[in-house]
Amino acid sequence: MVAISPFLSEILKRRGIIQPEEQIRFLHADLSYLTPPFLIPQMEKACLRLLKAVERREKVFIYGDGDVDGLCSVALLWRLTEALELPCDFYLTHRLEEFEIAESLMENLASEGYTLLLVADCGTSSWQALEKAASLGMDVIILDHHLCGRADLPRQHIYLNPSMCDWPEGSRNLSSAGISFMFLQGMEALTPGLREKATCDLVELAGLGILGDGVVLKGDNRILVKEGLRRLTTTRVPGLRYFLENSGIAGEIKCRDVTFKINPRLNAPGRFGRPEVALKILLENREQDLPGLWRDIEEYDRKRSTIVVRAMKMLNQEPETNQLVVMRDFPPGLCGIIASRLVEKTGRPVLVCSRTGERIRGSGRSAGGFDLYWRLWKYREKFISFGGHSRAIGFTFAAECLEEIEEIWKEAISDFQPSTSLLVPEATVRLKELTAETVAELSLLEPCGPGNPRPLFLEPEVTIQEIFFKGKNRLQFWVGTESSYFQCFLEKKEDSDKIIPGKSVGLVYTPRISEATTLRKLWLDVKMVVPEKNKYSS
Numbered sequence: 001m002v003a004i005s006p007f008l009s010e011i012l013k014r015r016g017i018i019q020p021e022e023q024i025r026f027l028h029a030d031l032s033y034l035t036p037p038f039l040i041p042q043m044e045k046a047c048l049r050l051l052k053a054v055e056r057r058e059k060v061f062i063y064g065d066g067d068v069d070g071l072c073s074v075a076l077l078w079r080l081t082e083a084l085e086l087p088c089d090f091y092l093t094h095r096l097e098e099f100e101i102a103e104s105l106m107e108n109l110a111s112e113g114y115t116l117l118l119v120a121d122c123g124t125s126s127w128q129a130l131e132k133a134a135s136l137g138m139d140v141i142i143l144d145h146h147l148c149g150r151a152d153l154p155r156q157h158i159y160l161n162p163s164m165c166d167w168p169e170g171s172r173n174l175s176s177a178g179i180s181f182m183f184l185q186g187m188e189a190l191t192p193g194l195r196e197k198a199t200c201d202l203v204e205l206a207g208l209g210i211l212g213d214g215v216v217l218k219g220d221n222r223i224l225v226k227e228g229l230r231r232l233t234t235t236r237v238p239g240l241r242y243f244l245e246n247s248g249i250a251g252e253i254k255c256r257d258v259t260f261k262i263n264p265r266l267n268a269p270g271r272f273g274r275p276e277v278a279l280k281i282l283l284e285n286r287e288q289d290l291p292g293l294w295r296d297i298e299e300y301d302r303k304r305s306t307i308v309v310r311a312m313k314m315l316n317q318e319p320e321t322n323q324l325v326v327m328r329d330f331p332p333g334l335c336g337i338i339a340s341r342l343v344e345k346t347g348r349p350v351l352v353c354s355r356t357g358e359r360i361r362g363s364g365r366s367a368g369g370f371d372l373y374w375r376l377w378k379y380r381e382k383f384i385s386f387g388g389h390s391r392a393i394g395f396t397f398a399a400e401c402l403e404e405i406e407e408i409w410k411e412a413i414s415d416f417q418p419s420t421s422l423l424v425p426e427a428t429v430r431l432k433e434l435t436a437e438t439v440a441e442l443s444l445l446e447p448c449g450p451g452n453p454r455p456l457f458l459e460p461e462v463t464i465q466e467i468f469f470k471g472k473n474r475l476q477f478w479v480g481t482e483s484s485y486f487q488c489f490l491e492k493k494e495d496s497d498k499i500i501p502g503k504s505v506g507l508v509y510t511p512r513i514s515e516a517t518t519l520r521k522l523w524l525d526v527k528m529v530v531p532e533k534n535k536y537s538s
């Protein structure tokens with residue numbers, strides 16, 4: 001195993017990864033370091049139940065959410081049932097129309113002879129449907145990470161949900177696609193020959209789902225994303241291969257390729273109530289059908305992009321008010337995107353809604369450590385539907401309740417303190433201490449994301465040499481130390497007038513190695529310009 005430099009070791013220690021063996025494990029973990037599936041509560045029971053279905057040739061139904069995490073979960077479960085040769089069908093929830101699983105669906109499924117349901121990325125809060133299923137003699141395995149809020153869920157079902165009981169440390173933040181992958185691993189351990197049917201090769205689907213939900217990239221999540229990205233380049237999922245070839249992704253695949261190029265496209269059809277289009281491309285094995293599916297996805301994605309750009313333009317002209325936005329007849333599936341954009345802009349929790357007739361549907365996104373779900377949970381009776389988790393919620397309420405909801409929201413966010421923690425550098429690192437080797441080694445921290453951020457350092461005093469590019473949103477300049485020069489990128493418009501050649505400033509920055517040329521050059525992504533040392537500390 002490669003030794004870790006003192007520089008990187010210090011970074012890990014500050015992040016709470018202290019022992020040398022812990023550090024090596026963190027940096028070099030592969031699938032063999034995942035939590036063993038049967039340490040997860042109820043996992044063995046869930047696997048044995050599915051095995052029983054195989055023995056009895058039961059009809060199995062898969063029900064899942066239509067976002068990337070849900071789609072990837074369903075794709076994993078579908079390929080599993082296929083490999084097990086189980087008769088199976090699926091349904092994706094159209095989040096425009098329904099929030100909870102309909103009780104009537106349970107009746108239909110029972111009358112069609114289904115005896116086992118696999119529910120992914122939803123279902124924990126659908127207690128009425130779960131009770132109905134139990135009363136009809138159907139078993140349900142729920143693979144979900146959403147919060148429950150009830151202690152009296154029907155006991156005959158199997159709940160694979162880290163928010164409901166004590167899961168091993170590394171597995172606690174798994175999204176549903178991660179939980180589904182663990183389920184596959186469990187099934188493989190109990191089913192001779194299953195691994196050879198290539199179900200274990202689907203870690204890339206787990207990785208996409210985890211990135212789609214923005215859960216913390218620690219423990220099993222980080223391992224699944226890291227391995228998923230690595231294996232994506234050689235994926236055996238034909239639709240994903242087609243995706244990569246057509247979305248301009250080449251070379252080593254990074255989190256941002258998934259976050260900006262793959263996942264938005266997979267999410268797009270679902271935002272207009274057609275998530276099955278995206279699922280089809282993940283399940284399709286016939287190469288000749290892929291171009292048509294891809295064209296459909298691209299069309300939904302363009303439509304999404306046009307509507308979002310137009311809405312943001314409109315909202316940017318409005319004065320910032322109480323962070324509750326109501327638009328008329330806006331596609332409800334796009335409210336979440338608008339909310340996320342507003343959170344990025346304002347740093348505050350936001351609710352974005354669409355009013356159609358007498359109903360208002362919407363999505364909320366949180367900021368800082370604000371627990372959106374629990375803050376509004378006590379008012380859930382005011383909503384027709386309400387669900388989600390600490391960082392994101394979805395809801396519907398009657399238009400006549402708008403004023404009341406506005407009051408509730410105002411009250412809920414009244415003590416919110418916007419956090420600036422994103423821009424607090426984790427250490428002072430002088431530019432003269434940086435070498436291409438140490439910066440290259442930082443890439444071992446990847447994949448970075450929530451819970452495992454890219455390193456952010458402070459250079460307290462450096463002289464600006466020259467500005468060499470000034471664009472609308474971007475400024476590029478040189479800074480110099482006694483021994484070397486660094487090329488800097490600044491993306492924060494407000495800071496651009498602080499960049500004056502000859503002036504000394506402090507920089508909050510993330511170093512990286514240039515990927516554009518074969519020459520290994522050190523670049524700095526400058527996140528903030530601060531007054532130089534003396535003025536900064538006074």
Ligand SMILES: [Mn+2]
Binds near residue numbers: 069070145175176213
């Ligand atoms: Mn999810």
